[in-house]
Amino acid sequence: MSNQPSVTRGTLVIDVDACKGCELCIDACPPRVLEMTTHELNSRGYRYPVLFDGCTGCRACSQICPDFVFQVYKYETPMVREPSEE
Numbered sequence: 001m002s003n004q005p006s007v008t009r010g011t012l013v014i015d016v017d018a019c020k021g022c023e024l025c026i027d028a029c030p031p032r033v034l035e036m037t038t039h040e041l042n043s044r045g046y047r048y049p050v051l052f053d054g055c056t057g058c059r060a061c062s063q064i065c066p067d068f069v070f071q072v073y074k075y076e077t078p079m080v081r082e083p084s085e086e
């Protein structure tokens with residue numbers, strides 16, 4: 001990670017068990033804050049995305065996901081995390 005504070009402007013509710021592991025959301029996320037699990041699988045046997053700091057609330061993930069896995073919420077006040085907290 002860089003020494004810059006990370007700014008998070010939104011968050012997601014991820015319906016993990018609705019995911020089919022297609023990975024479309026990973027490349028669709030402009031700040032690249034979604035990553036697929038490596039070992040954990042959902043109840044249907046698929047890897048699924050997890051969210052890291054830095055979401056902008058842009059909704060690109062929810063727009064591209066064929067299975068309506070994401071609900072996006074934008075914060076009224078951005079959350080800033082200093083590097084020393086990581």
Ligand code: SF4
Binds near residue numbers: 018019021026065068
């Ligand atoms: S786009 Fe939707 S179905 Fe595909 S991996 Fe992402 S969350 Fe899962």
Ligand code: SF4
Binds near residue numbers: 028033056060
């Ligand atoms: S809302 Fe935008 S920034 Fe946040 S995870 Fe989805 S695509 Fe990425």
